[in-house]
Amino acid sequence: MIVGTAGHIDHGKTTLIKSLTSVDTDSLEEEKKRGISINIGFAYLSTPMGNMIGFVDVPGHEKFITNMLAGACGIDFCLLVVAADDGVMPQTKEHLLICENLGITDGAVVVTKTDLVGPAECEIVIERIKKFLRKSFLKDCQFFQASNKNLDGIRQLKDYLLSTNIVKRSKKISQNFRLPIDRCFTKDGAGTVVTGTIFSGEIKKNDYVTLLPQGKKLRVKGIRAQSKETTIGRVGDRCALNLTGNNLKKNEISRGNWIVETGLSLVTRRVDGFLHLSDSEPKALKHNSIIHLHIGTQNTVIKLAVLHGEEILPGHSGFVQFISAKNFVSTCGDHFIVRDENSTRTLGGGLILNPDAKCKFRRKKKNIVLLKALLEGIQSNSERLEGRLMKLARNGFDYDWLVKIFNIRRNNIAEWLDDSGLVKIPYTGGSLVFERTFVDNFKLRVVQWLKAYHKNNFDIYGPDINTFFEGVGGDMSLESFNFLLKFITELGIIKVKMARYYHPEHRPKLVDEDRILFQKIEKVIHEDELSPPQITELFPELQINAKKGEILMAKLEELGHxxxxxxxxxxxxxxxxRLAKKVEELANSKGKEKFTMAEFRTVTKLSRGLTIPFLEFFDRSGLTTRFSTGRRIKNSCSTVFGFDDY
Incomplete structure (x- = not known):
């Protein structure tokens, strides 16, 4: 458990920690000379059970709020320190605002310097503090009166911290390892050491890790957790990591960097989030404002994009996008703090929702609905956040995107998908993730609808993709509908022939008269299969009535002949x-490059006049997709045209 102090300058935070732990957290010479904390300090206290309570002491001066933020990002329990002779002061308010926006939900109030006031005056101060806290997470917390001078009340506070059941903030060990660096130093005989509180996952001695945003690969030579040497550090632990790497130098690492599981890519320049602007702000926060964004121990200058309207009013919240000129690190669910452009006051805070945000369509309804689902899942403290999100998955989510934003460990993915009620469906370029029950219901709807269609259209194979989509698609996109249709076709649940979908038990047949006419037509077309005669020439030659012939050709097309x-x-x-197969082979030989019209004509041996009509036919059928300078395969030949089973 990590306990952090909060409060105004000179209210006795550092002295309180010293009274509790016998450790002076003011280690800098300037701190001792000036009598104030400048940087964050650390101390530890052993519990009767053999565990350790870690204390993070933060500076109270307004000029050192950035340092305070670096220390506060990993604490589980807040000790709000208020001097009896001063009461609630500006940094008391700002520190409380920061703690609330960092998601801290547990804490206690310590009224210090009680030796400087009488009992009656002290009670008045306590009543004022309670009034100040009545809407905060500390509204029902324990109060302690203490004097760092004569140590009155210190024993009671210490006993409370040692005996109370303080629960660590909810963090997941199933996620990849992440540690925001708050200190970096060198130690004789050891080398480079970094410290911080583990945000997620676990780390073991000799594990390889990555330094972000630099991307440098390092190895963990040693670990100290809660000031004790160990071989493993877990989420919530206050850790020191002894690092080594190729020509690693101390000046390569600084506060604000992250140590993460090797291979993990969380670097971004654009994130979507949910921001609450403090009701104490005098004016609204405008779209395109330049502000400071604090995530973990990092401080990034960003441009704010408001995703609904042009501003966020004081006391109100809204979805936003943060855009930075430099790389920074974040993942879904990270708490953040924002400060004004000059970094002189705290504006508010909130939650990172999508760390892989895009500029395009950021204000569109689809993106806002996604952000709302993410926000509701996080705020409900639901372990099935992913399941909540999947209620929107009528169009599926990219698998790599989903794993990235939730920071799930590779060896936990299968269990994570199963527990969340999700199913991973692979395709050539990756995988999509859908809600499992939705996919199961989709299969049933498709089969039921096809059987009904066959009953009313017994003499043709089945519907084309557009007719099928109108009947079954619902609120899905055509692209996602086509994707799931391809999936269940590959499973053999339905079949496809010449871009017509049908149930495997369905067997359409021509009546005898039409079958005889088709045999005649087939013979003539086959004689010059790459340049068959037009029907205006074909019908007179075979003595077929033009109107009857047009009806027959439409039926033959429906049947896939x-x-x-x-x-x-x-x-x-x-x-x-056969031509579609040649196109597929051509596209495969080109790799990621597009194939040209001239290359298509060469492999198919079609005439110049038929080249464009054939390419446009393949585009309509879903085999190919057109780009300005060529085409690529969109779906496989067997998926689009199937094979003749009869």
Whole structure:
């Protein structure tokens, strides 16, 4: 457990820690000379159970609030210190605001310097403090009166800290290791040492880690947790890590950097979050304001983008995007503090929601709905935040994005997906994650709808993608519908032929008269399969009535026997399948590069006049997608056109 002090300058925070632990946390010569804390200090107290309570002492002077923020980011329990002869002061208010915005929910109040006032005056001060705290997380907390001079009340406070059941703030060991650095120094015989409170995961001696945002790979030579040498540090521990690396120098590392699990990429320049502006602010926070963003121990100058409206009013909250010119580190659920451009006052704070934010469409409804789901899950302290989010997953979420924003360890992913009710569906470029029950219901809806469609359209294979989507898609996007359709097609739940979807038990057939006519048509088209005659020439040659012939060709197309490439010109399905396979082979040979119209014409041996109509047909069918200078394969040939089973 980590206990942190908070309070105005010269209210006795450092002396209180010394009275509790016998450790003077003012280690700098200037601190001793001036009699004030400048940097954060640390001390430890053993409990009867053999555990350690870590104390973080923060400076109270307004000029050193940045240092205070670096120390406060990892504490579980706040000791709000108020001097009896002073009462609530400006930094008392600012420190409390910071603690609230950092998500601290437990603490106690210590009224110090009681030897300087009488009992009656002390009671008046306590009543004023209670009034000040009536809307804060300390409204029902314990109060202690103490004198650092004669040590009155110190024993009671110490006994309370040693005996009370103070619960660590909710953190997940299933997440990747992250530690924000608050100190870096060198030690004779050891080398470079960094300290901080572990935000998530665990670290072991000899593990490899990465220094962010620099990206430098390091190794952990030794660990001290709660001031004791150990081989492992876990989430919530106050740790010192002895690091080594290729030509590692102390000046390469500074407060604000992070030590994270090796291979972890959390570096960003743009994040979405939820910001609450303090009601004590005199004016609104405008869109495009330049402010300071504090996450962990890092302090980043950013530009603020308000995602709804043009400002956030005092006492109000809103979704925002932070944009930085430099790399910084964050993940979903991180608490942050914002200060004004000159870093002279604290404006408010909130939660990071999407650490992989994009500029495009940031104000669109889809993004706001996503941010609301993330916020509701975090604020509810739900262990099934991912499940809450998946209620929106009618269109799926990118697997790598989801793992990144939740910072899930690779060896915990399968369990995490299962516990959250999610299913991972791979594709050529990666994987999408859907809610499992939604996918199961989608399968049932597709099969039921197809059977009903076949009952009313028994003489054709089935619907094309657009008809299918209108019948079953609901609020899904066409792209996601197509993705899930491909998935259940590969499972064999449904089948596809010439871009027509059907149930495996469905067997459409031509009536005898139409079958005889098709055999005649098939023979003529096959004679010149890459340049078949147009139907205006074909029907007179075969003595087929034009109107009846048009109806027949439409039915043959529905059944997947022929494909209409352009007006009045049809190709046999087997020819189209063979050409589609050649296109797929061409695209695969190009790798990530696009193939050109000339390359397409070379491999297919089509005429110049048929090249563009065929490419446009493949675009419409979903086989290819067009770019300004060429095309790429969008879906596999077997997925789009299937194979003739009969």
């Amino acid at each position: 022929v494909c209409k490439i352009r007006k009045n010109q049809y190709f046999l399905a087997e020819t189209v399948q």
